[in-house]
Amino acid sequence: MDTEAIARERIDRLRDLAREATVDGEDDRARRYVRRARRIAERNRLALPREFTRFTCDRCDAYLRPGANARVRLQEGHVVVTCDCGAQARYPYD
Numbered sequence: 001m002d003t004e005a006i007a008r009e010r011i012d013r014l015r016d017l018a019r020e021a022t023v024d025g026e027d028d029r030a031r032r033y034v035r036r037a038r039r040i041a042e043r044n045r046l047a048l049p050r051e052f053t054r055f056t057c058d059r060c061d062a063y064l065r066p067g068a069n070a071r072v073r074l075q076e077g078h079v080v081v082t083c084d085c086g087a088q089a090r091y092p093y094d
């Protein structure tokens with residue numbers, strides 16, 4: 001296996017662990033997993049998967065769960081995801 005494949009596998013595993021930690025209410029542990037996954041991506045010059053970037057906060061590194069620690073609203077042409085820390089992310093949709 002090459003290093004890129006190993007890095008992608010680790011990022012996917014850390015995403016799953018962050019999701020599980022958030023469900024269990026351990027937000028600090030989930031933040032550590034998100035930070036570690038971002039660090040692995042930076043070191044290997046990889047883009048994070050879309051499902052990872054859409055469910056993490058850029059400002060506080062929280063793993064977002066709609067209804068629990070994130071608010072999701074539809075506006076004309078885009079989705080607005082607001083984290084508990086106040087950061088907003090906007091994504092287009094058709």
